[in-house]
Amino acid sequence: MLEIQNLSKSFKQGEKNIEVLKDLSFKMHRGEMVAILGQSGSGKSTLLSILAGIESPDEGHMSFEGQNLGKLSEEELTILRGKKIGIIFQQFHLLPHLSALENVSLPLEIMGELSSSEMDEKAKRALQDVGLDHRENHYPNQLSGGEKQRVAIARSLVVEPDLLLADEPSGSLDEETGEKVMDLIFNLVAKKKKAMILVTHNKTLATKCQKTFHLNNGCLSEIS
Ligand SMILES: Nc1ncnc2c1ncn2[C@@H]1O[C@H](COP(=O)(O)OP(=O)(O)OP(=O)(O)O)[C@@H](O)[C@H]1O
Numbered sequence: 001m002l003e004i005q006n007l008s009k010s011f012k013q014g015e016k017n018i019e020v021l022k023d024l025s026f027k028m029h030r031g032e033m034v035a036i037l038g039q040s041g042s043g044k045s046t047l048l049s050i051l052a053g054i055e056s057p058d059e060g061h062m063s064f065e066g067q068n069l070g071k072l073s074e075e076e077l078t079i080l081r082g083k084k085i086g087i088i089f090q091q092f093h094l095l096p097h098l099s100a101l102e103n104v105s106l107p108l109e110i111m112g113e114l115s116s117s118e119m120d121e122k123a124k125r126a127l128q129d130v131g132l133d134h135r136e137n138h139y140p141n142q143l144s145g146g147e148k149q150r151v152a153i154a155r156s157l158v159v160e161p162d163l164l165l166a167d168e169p170s171g172s173l174d175e176e177t178g179e180k181v182m183d184l185i186f187n188l189v190a191k192k193k194k195a196m197i198l199v200t201h202n203k204t205l206a207t208k209c210q211k212t213f214h215l216n217n218g219c220l221s222e223i224s
Pocket residue numbers: 011012013018020038039040041042043044045046047090
């Protein structure tokens with residue numbers, strides 16, 4: 001489903017060149033759940049941004065369901081991301097001028113396949129699933145950190161993406177809410193045979209995935 005070959009990424013910081021990912025190769029299949037562990041600053045979020053097509057790699061080849069991502073136009077990437085790849089950003093990235101419900105509806109609008117009442121119904125259900133039906137009309141600055149995270153989760157799941165990229169999705173949640181929300185994510189991914197890359201610092205969560213990788217010195221190594 002997803003294949004990366006010889007991916008490299010560095011950032012220029014003044015005179016310095018920070019090499020974050022070095023010649024990284026990786027493959028995952030449909031229905032597979034993969035966890036990525038790694039120290040803060042090891043490049044986990046950078047890797048997810050590249051996989052999501054938000055950042056471009058310096059070198060390397062990536063394909064998703066047989067399509068070469070490097071060959072897609074900005075518009076084609078936006079459509080692919082909207083329909084097939086769901087992303088839960090570490091920093092949430094909610095749009096401040098949209099309510100919780102409107103943020104969750106956005107991917108459905110980009111998809112453009114449903115009527116407005118159908119979109120509304122789906123978005124409301126997704127918010128309900130993360131326990132936020134009572135916050136539909138709140139704007140991001142009127143939500144707590146954990147509530148923002150749950151809106152971001154609802155937004156990523158509303159289109160039932162083939163691949164979910166989740167960057168510490170329970171990082172801002174208390175233990176109980178975090179467990180509930182993670183169960184929801186795992187159930188959805190497993191039931192619908194979707195694939196997920198889960199970035200986490202939580203080793204117990206990682207054991208719920210079929211494979212665990214460690215990102216260290218710019219490379220991924222599988223932990224068995
Ligand atoms: N736009 C940028 N410009 C310069 N350096 C960057 C940029 N984005 C990330 N970095 C650097 O790249 C490295 C990897 O960052 P990244 O956010 O991918 O780490 P991470 O593994 O997700 O860490 P954490 O667990 O803290 O979220 C860090 O050292 C960071 O400072």
